[in-house]
Amino acid sequence: MDKPILIMEGITKEFPGVKALDGVDFELYPGEVHALMGENGAGKSTLMKILSGVYQHTAGKILLNEEEVTLNNPTVAQELGISIIHQEFNLFPNLSAAENIFIDRKEIISASGKINWSRMNAEAKALTESIGADIDVRREVQYLGVHSQQVIEIAKALSFNAKILIMDEPSAALPEDEVQKMFDVVKQLRNNGVAIVYVSHRMNEIFKIADKVTVLRDGGKVSTNKITETTEDQLISEMVGKEVGDLYPDKTKRIFNESVLNVNDFDITSKHKVSFSLRRGEILGFFGLVGSGTHTLAERIFGLKKGKGTVEINGKSILIKNPKDAMKQGIAYLPPDRHRQGLVKESSIRENMTLPILKRISNGLIIDKKAEQVINEEYIEKLSIKTPSQNQVVNLLSGGNQQKVVLAKWLTTKPDILIMEEPTRGVDVGAKAEIYRLINELSLSGLSIILISTEMPELIGMSDRILVMNEGNIVNEFKNGEADQQKLLKEASNSIDKMVV
Ligand SMILES: Nc1ncnc2c1ncn2[C@@H]1O[C@H](COP(=O)(O)OP(=O)(O)OP(=O)(O)O)[C@@H](O)[C@H]1O
Ligand SMILES: [Mg+2]
Structure with missing residues (x-):
């Protein structure tokens, strides 16, 4: 864990009427799970979209393995080993699960230039099974539930052999028992030296899975800490900037009759x-x-x-x-x-x-x-x-x-x-x-x-x-x-x- 695989320096991003990011620094090391936290609209997804070539930053620079890179589209980022699972699914509803995973990929084209369907389906099945899921990969995505769609997104990202994997709220669509399975996958990837950025609002997950945590607030960076050196309360006050008070209201006043x-x-x-x-x-x-x-x-x-x-x-x-x-x-x-x-x-x-x-x-x-x-x-x-x-x-x-x-x-x-x-x-x-x-x-x-x-x-x-x-x-x-x-x-x-x- 000596040299960072990624350095983002002074990243700024302006949209019409909104300064989404303002001079953010962010570093990532191989084999770490780095959580990214912050309130809704703090700039987490924007920072990760810049890293994965979806958006271009207005100012700042990005270094991969100490070399400055220009990530001007998602394909360039993917070829450099950066994969992202977006917060909002990006699947084609009327293609099958397997087609969604391998869309536009030369690996599944046979020597005669045709799609090798059986190979594509078998590889898609193996990938989804490797993350503990049992789904019919030949089925059109529109007929699959949110949970299966999530599995397909993860499988798709994994199929690129990413060195940096960005997971933007990967658990949001998963129930608790499935989250555990996803954690096993994340740990396995980390042990293989993949650097993972994990965006989540779920505090308990951050403490279970992350090695480090960076907090953003209003487009600026507030802190980066080792997970063992911070607490839930500290993170909440860094994110919100004020006391939250009790999360749940007093139930005793409720009355119900008929x-x-x-x-x-x-x-x-x-x-x-x-x-x-x-x-x-x-x-x-x-x-x-x-x-x-x-x-x-x-x-x-x-x-x-x-x-x-x-x-x-x-x-x-x-x-x-x-x-x-x-x-x-x-x-x-x-x-x-x-x-x-x-x-x-x-x-x-x-x-x-x-x-x-x-x-x-x-x-x-x-x-x-x-x-x-x-x-x-x-x-x-x-x-x-x-x-x-x-x-x-x-x-x-x-x-x-x-x-x-x-x-x-x-x-x-x-x-x-x-x-x-x-x-x-x-x-x-x-x-x-x-x-x-x-x-x-x-x-x-x-x-x-x-x-x-x-x-x-x-x-x-x-x-x-x-x-x-x-x-x-x-x-x-x-x-x-x-x-x-x-x-x-x-x-x-x-x-x-x-x-x-
Ligand atoms: N394409 C865009 N055009 C205009 N404004 C945008 C665009 N994308 C994001 N924003 C704005 O930039 C700010 C940061 O948004 P971002 O999606 O990065 O937040 P986030 O931290 O991921 O929040 P959440 O937890 O809700 O996902 C928000 O105010 C958002 O409305
Ligand atoms: Mg977001």
């Missing part, structure tokens, strides 16, 4: 049915591993998927055939995958935020611009969305700030029942506390919430009850104060057949 939603005998798998009720003002948590049925359950209630079973709302039996029916009943749904389902990324924050309530803020054909502006101001402030203006195209916001726009979009509908999946994925710790406070306030004013999350501290901190799902069945219920991480994981991973004796 049930607003009854789900009866929903068939999630052919073997098992689920029934439960949600009370007014309650935050009902759902925990389950990938494939446990929590996601299907959300889609069923919101009318995105069909199946057997009935729904009652305020005691009345209701038929929900599609999302429009669900919205009419006061149900809103925050999907887990903002990339595909949550946002129109080419449109502005303003247009996205008021999309579901256009009827409410327009008279006939004309939108009340003033009302639109006021609503936008309110939520940009409430969720501290970092943007130069309401007119900014969502695509140009940082990942965490995009997530906040999706959340705002559904909150503006003022629903009676809000179903949220992974609401704070990729959101920094300061903004998380604000979002939790907001959710709590809403529940106090009578909003009923179904909170589906793989982040166990969030579930435990926010929920009044937690239902655990396993293989399409509700296997246990924990009341407030009863659940801990170990119990949740145990219930979620036990085989059903062993449990139902």
Whole structure:
């Protein structure tokens, strides 16, 4: 670990209206995992996009193995051994997993100039298996879940034999048990001398996996420390620059009486049915591993998927055939995958935020611009969305700030029942506390919430009850104060057949 493989010196990057980076220095050594932390919009992804040739810096220089380099496009960076797994997936939905991994690569072209399909599929399979995943690599990516897409991104980056691997929030789409598998891959790469930059908001991961940590704030570098020489509190205060206070709100003030939603005998798998009720003002948590049925359950209630079973709302039996029916009943749904389902990324924050309530803020054909502006101001402030203006195209916001726009979009509908999946994925710790406070306030004013999350501290901190799902069945219920991480994981991973004796 003597000489750095990479030196970035005085890196500055300006976008119209935004100075994303201001004179940042960053060094990387072979065989280290170097965490990069900072609030949403601090400049982490921008710095890494410069390193991987996606953006060009406005000032500063980059040295690889002590030689200055110009990384003017991603291919140049890849050829120099720098691979990146982007925060937002960059996959082609109608190509297969294997095609996505090996797109444009000469390795899979046979002597006659044709694509060697069987070799490509076999290599893709081997790569995905090497990171502990079992996916059908011939399937089109659009039919694969977020988790499989993540696996494909990692496999793709690995296929370049990278010397520097940048992972921009690689765990954001992974549940806890899968994160462990990814860590094994990261450790293996580190032992092979690969230098890894690991961008994450999850504090516990940083302390598990990183050797060093650099903190950015408002486009500037605050510190670089060995992980053994810093603490969680120190990192938080370096990132936020002020006290965060309690992350979770006081739950004891919440009251809930009558049930607003009854789900009866929903068939999630052919073997098992689920029934439960949600009370007014309650935050009902759902925990389950990938494939446990929590996601299907959300889609069923919101009318995105069909199946057997009935729904009652305020005691009345209701038929929900599609999302429009669900919205009419006061149900809103925050999907887990903002990339595909949550946002129109080419449109502005303003247009996205008021999309579901256009009827409410327009008279006939004309939108009340003033009302639109006021609503936008309110939520940009409430969720501290970092943007130069309401007119900014969502695509140009940082990942965490995009997530906040999706959340705002559904909150503006003022629903009676809000179903949220992974609401704070990729959101920094300061903004998380604000979002939790907001959710709590809403529940106090009578909003009923179904909170589906793989982040166990969030579930435990926010929920009044937690239902655990396993293989399409509700296997246990924990009341407030009863659940801990170990119990949740145990219930979620036990085989059903062993449990139902
Ligand atoms: N292409 C772009 N055009 C204009 N502004 C941009 C562009 N890319 C990033 N920005 C802005 O630069 C700043 C830094 O963004 P960046 O994506 O680097 O943040 P980040 O630290 O990765 O945040 P997050 O944790 O939310 O992912 C933000 O204010 C963002 O809106
Ligand atoms: Mg980012």
